[in-house]
Amino acid sequence: MTAETSQGFTASDAVRTLDELKGYEETLASRTAGLTILVWAFVVAGIPLSYQGLWWWLSQQGAWGIVVSNLLWVPWVVAGITATTILWRTHSIRMQRQEASTKDWLVGIGFTALFFLLAGGVFLVFGFDTETFAAMGVTTGLLTLAIAAANHVKYRHGAFWLPFYVAGIVIFATGLILVVMGAERNVAAFTTVFVQGFAYFIAGSIMVLRG
């Protein structure tokens, strides 16, 4: 065997081409992960915003108010999972789209279940009279850190997930400060909406740009 072909495309070139192929895939997946976090910025800001917006109305509805308040987060999470699934279908090249879609939904449902477990833990630790939006912030911060750690271990090492870790820490710390301060509901609600949305938006933007 000789190193050159008649076209001048060497074995080393072939190896580099194959390596580039892997690099393209990682970049594409990384950008899609960043876009996913941008989508979820709206979800994590939308959930507390809708609770705060409907707080007075819900408190007037008696039993119905309790039912609605238990389900108010559902449309946001369903919209988030749907958008995420479409995003990954659009931006990634997959051989088995249906299986991947089912897996996406199961992962989404799994993390939602984890959110409620964490929320239960937060109320157990801080007491059941803890301000709801502050507890929501602490829980979302912990969930964000869990998601970052899971993705870090499974998909990509290095600094790629660092912005998402930072987002989780910022959200957690803000929630904790609100709990300790005993912040009034309106303050806690709007702080949580702003910090959660902003932290996810910035983290997602950095991850998209860095690829």
Next chain:
Amino acid sequence: MDLPPELALIHQPARLKIMGLLYKHGDVGFKDARDFLGLTDGNLASHSDRLAKAGYVEARRVLNRDGFETRYKITKQGREAFREYLDRLRRFLEESEGGGVQRSDCRNVNA
């Protein structure tokens, strides 16, 4: 690297990328492949056509949400040829001393 004609066809940048992509993903749409590989429409079409004529790739028109799209699928013959190409590439690199290339690099696609 000397290769028999049926494998020399793969040993070209665009065709190697197309084969690598299809080897890993099996079935890929025209737009996805074009954007992913950074090829022009004409480049992708002409190189895929050459691979199809060799029996390595199948092209078919399918109807999806955005209308008709060409999808490419690697054939059994294409899969075997690509595997043979990677084996020969690896053997060549193993036989070359100080070629400045890491042998592990060509395992990325083969995994």
